[in-house]
Amino acid sequence: MLAKRIMLAPRPIELLRSTNTRSFTTSRRPLSPLNFRSNRIPINVSRTSTSATRLQYNPQRPWQDIWRKGQQRDYRRQAFNYQRYQTSKGLLLRWASSPTFYYQVAGLSGVAATVYVYNLETVDVSGRRRFNIISPDMEKSMAEGQSEQVLQQYGPMVMSERSKEHRQVQRVLRRLMPHSGLEGEQWEVHVIDSDEKNAFVIPGGKVFVFRGILDICQGDDGLAAVLGHEIAHNVAHHAAERMSRMSILTATAVLADALIGVDFGLVRLVNHLVFDLPGSRKEEEEADYIGLLMMADSCYNPEAAMGVWQRMEVYEKSMGGAPPQFLSTHPSSHARLEKIRDWLPKAQQKLEDGNCGTTGMYAQGFGSTMQDFARWG
Template identity: 35%
Template sequence: MAFSICSASYLAFSYDVVPITGRRRLLPVSERYEMKLGAAIYKELLKELGGFIYPKYHPIYKRVEYVGTKLARVSGLQHFHWEFHVVESNIPNCFVIPGGKVFLFTGLLRYLDNNDSLAAVLGHEIGHVLARHGAEKQAFSILTRFIYPLFSIIFNIDPLLLTGTTKLLLELPFSRRCEKEADHIGMILMARACFDPFAAIRMWEKLQALQKNLQEPMTYISTHPSPDDRANQARSWLKEAYQERAVYCS
């Protein structure tokens, strides 16, 4: 139960503002620890996925690397060693590791029929890095691991019930907020990189249509907002995105 000194050793509370969205927060995980964790995860992923990663001479990799590099250049994180990996898999997924390591699965790539839609996905992942969502989620995880047993003892609540309730009321909304924020940041980045931000709306509408007949979890018990919600949110940022595009691409 104890919140170990080891776990607490990298908690260094600092006041922070998320770029582009302006959200204010306390971020109690050092960037050094975040990079160290990201490097360890990256090493393991390369071992696990190495046989399925496209080589750098492959045309599909070159397309992803071209779009990703353009986005990274306008992110303010040019000092990161960005790596973009295309993974052969039917799973429609894309994720990023702290430090700028992006993994895009061909199961999602097949639905990205132009560079603008590809920029919408990669911009979202770069948005996670720019907002340091990895550090924020790590801090959230540490705090909840401490809070669960403490509250269970103080209020005599069944640990399993407390864990399920906290997940529903805190963890899932927190995760969805991070996803929406990465959507917002990504849309601005793709505009600054001179891609068409309207492609983000088209992409979410397309994914919504593809998933219409699939049985999916309701939005409020999902880690991600529904594609329909994300398309509507993207519409609300469209004016801002085109203003940014006019400045950066004139």
Template identity: 45%
Template sequence: MSKVFPVFLRRLQTRPLLRRGIRLYGQRFRYNRGYDQQQIWQTRGFWYTAGVASTGGAVYYQMHLEDSPTGRRRFINVSPAREKQAGHRAYQEVLAQYRWQLEPRGSPLDRYVRRVAERIVVVTGMHESWEIHVIRSSEKNAFVLPGGKIFVFSGILPVAANEDGLATILAHEIAHQYARHSAEKLSQASLLQVALVVASLFVDPNVLQMGQAMGSLLLELPNSRQCELEADQLGLYFMAMACYDPRQAVGLWQRMKAAELASPPQFLNTHPSTDSRIDSIKAWLPDAQSKREAANCPNPDTVRAFLGQPWATTAVSGGD
């Protein structure tokens, strides 16, 4: 996943919440002449406010719990429309940043990536206005923005090696959107900001000075292991349902591991260790194979034997 994710996530940081919290409660519980922290905690108003806020917060939190596609319980308070709005702004910025490096529409490389992505998108059932772009760059990276905006750096294509490898990468990124992982991270950021408001009012007002740095750190930290493994699992199923060979995902991550030893790909900056994800993928392969068979896909081994070469292998090269 690219560092582009934190860029658009900052669009939805709840900084206005910090300002409103200070205006609403700061005058009553502020640090001023002779009114110290201990006095604040000894007031009846403090405990009344704290009790009401805690109860309301607990109810609000419970109301916004939902299950992820894999059944994982999580907190999300960001609407799809709000998430998509931020993704659209980020999309325009990425287009502007790489406008001179975009692969022309209809070029062989563009058609190759588009063909793989479109096959995967169809099986997800997501109804988005999908846009697929190839960026000519040696950077080994790929990402998807909310709203169905996919970017693939040509530098990652030699690591992908073939359509199955590219399908592994694209399905993983598309799975992030399918599972709304960006909304999940935004929601976690909002909880942090609420905690900062409370801490600044009742513990130490200087906490607010660290708030922006802490918020940025949260957004720029690697995605949680749960989200990444969830995207691996969903992506593996998606590529299998699209009639790609899920067994080839293991080879892709082995090549990623080799590339990581030489020069860590940007794609791996926010992902768990390659060895652990390979083990997880191997454990999910039986289910993925079952989904592939249920989709009435041809046996890849039979196709390979008939063609006399690796199925769906396409020679690619990285950009400059």
């Protein structure tokens, strides 16, 4: 009987090979260019995503991968391949047995460190150090065609340039531009007639604002906070930074898969949770900071940013709450409020130091009005 039982017992390898494939999905929004928490935000671009997008949890978003590619990924755990693991292990052992193994490892490490250090740069406004191998021209070329895809999706819903919503966005954008450092861009504004709370700016100056976010903004000052955040993603070239980061994470996953047989999807999942998502949240925080100073330089009340995120927090709760922050590409609305509160004194000082007195404000408003009259006759 004992011998019979032993013969009937499945071998460990067979058990492992029979494991059912399971899918693991991490998703921060159920978005990142005016990433007001929406899957619909193009990911390769500004990574702009005002956090408002993270409030949108409809899984049926048709363009969730247009811009913020990678905001929602599927990772599938494959059944353990023991033979593949043994093959990879053998390759690693043969390499390790080479008499020049340590020299090769040292050489490769030196090359990798040199490339990394050589491509470190400092973000002008925030002073943050980051790795970036994508030039501004390459970033812009990679973003070409994204706006056309968005327009194909929402073309019939784009509001007239004569609409009050379009004029409001154009008016606020015009005041922000001189303080963005991006005056040379060919700016285009598209307001989409949708209740979605979302907005984003694609590198190259393509601005998309959904009508629903205007209810959250409640005026030009609130809209300046939203647009300032989204423009800041372009100012800091977050899309290029994101692509640079993904190149490192992908290379790490490929090496781990080839040398030690660790499943590629599993390594990508770990990289996504440990490096990509925290990096995305850091970029969103930086865009909040740059956008706050930009709106203050443009003579908009920076305290309006507090109101925007307070209303976003209320809206977020009405939609069922936010996902856990460690699974999100954006900080929570509450966390953003706390940060903005810390930055307000500096922003208010900029407001006071600028030409933002009553006369200056009237002059700016009059200039914008006259430009509108000249535009529409």
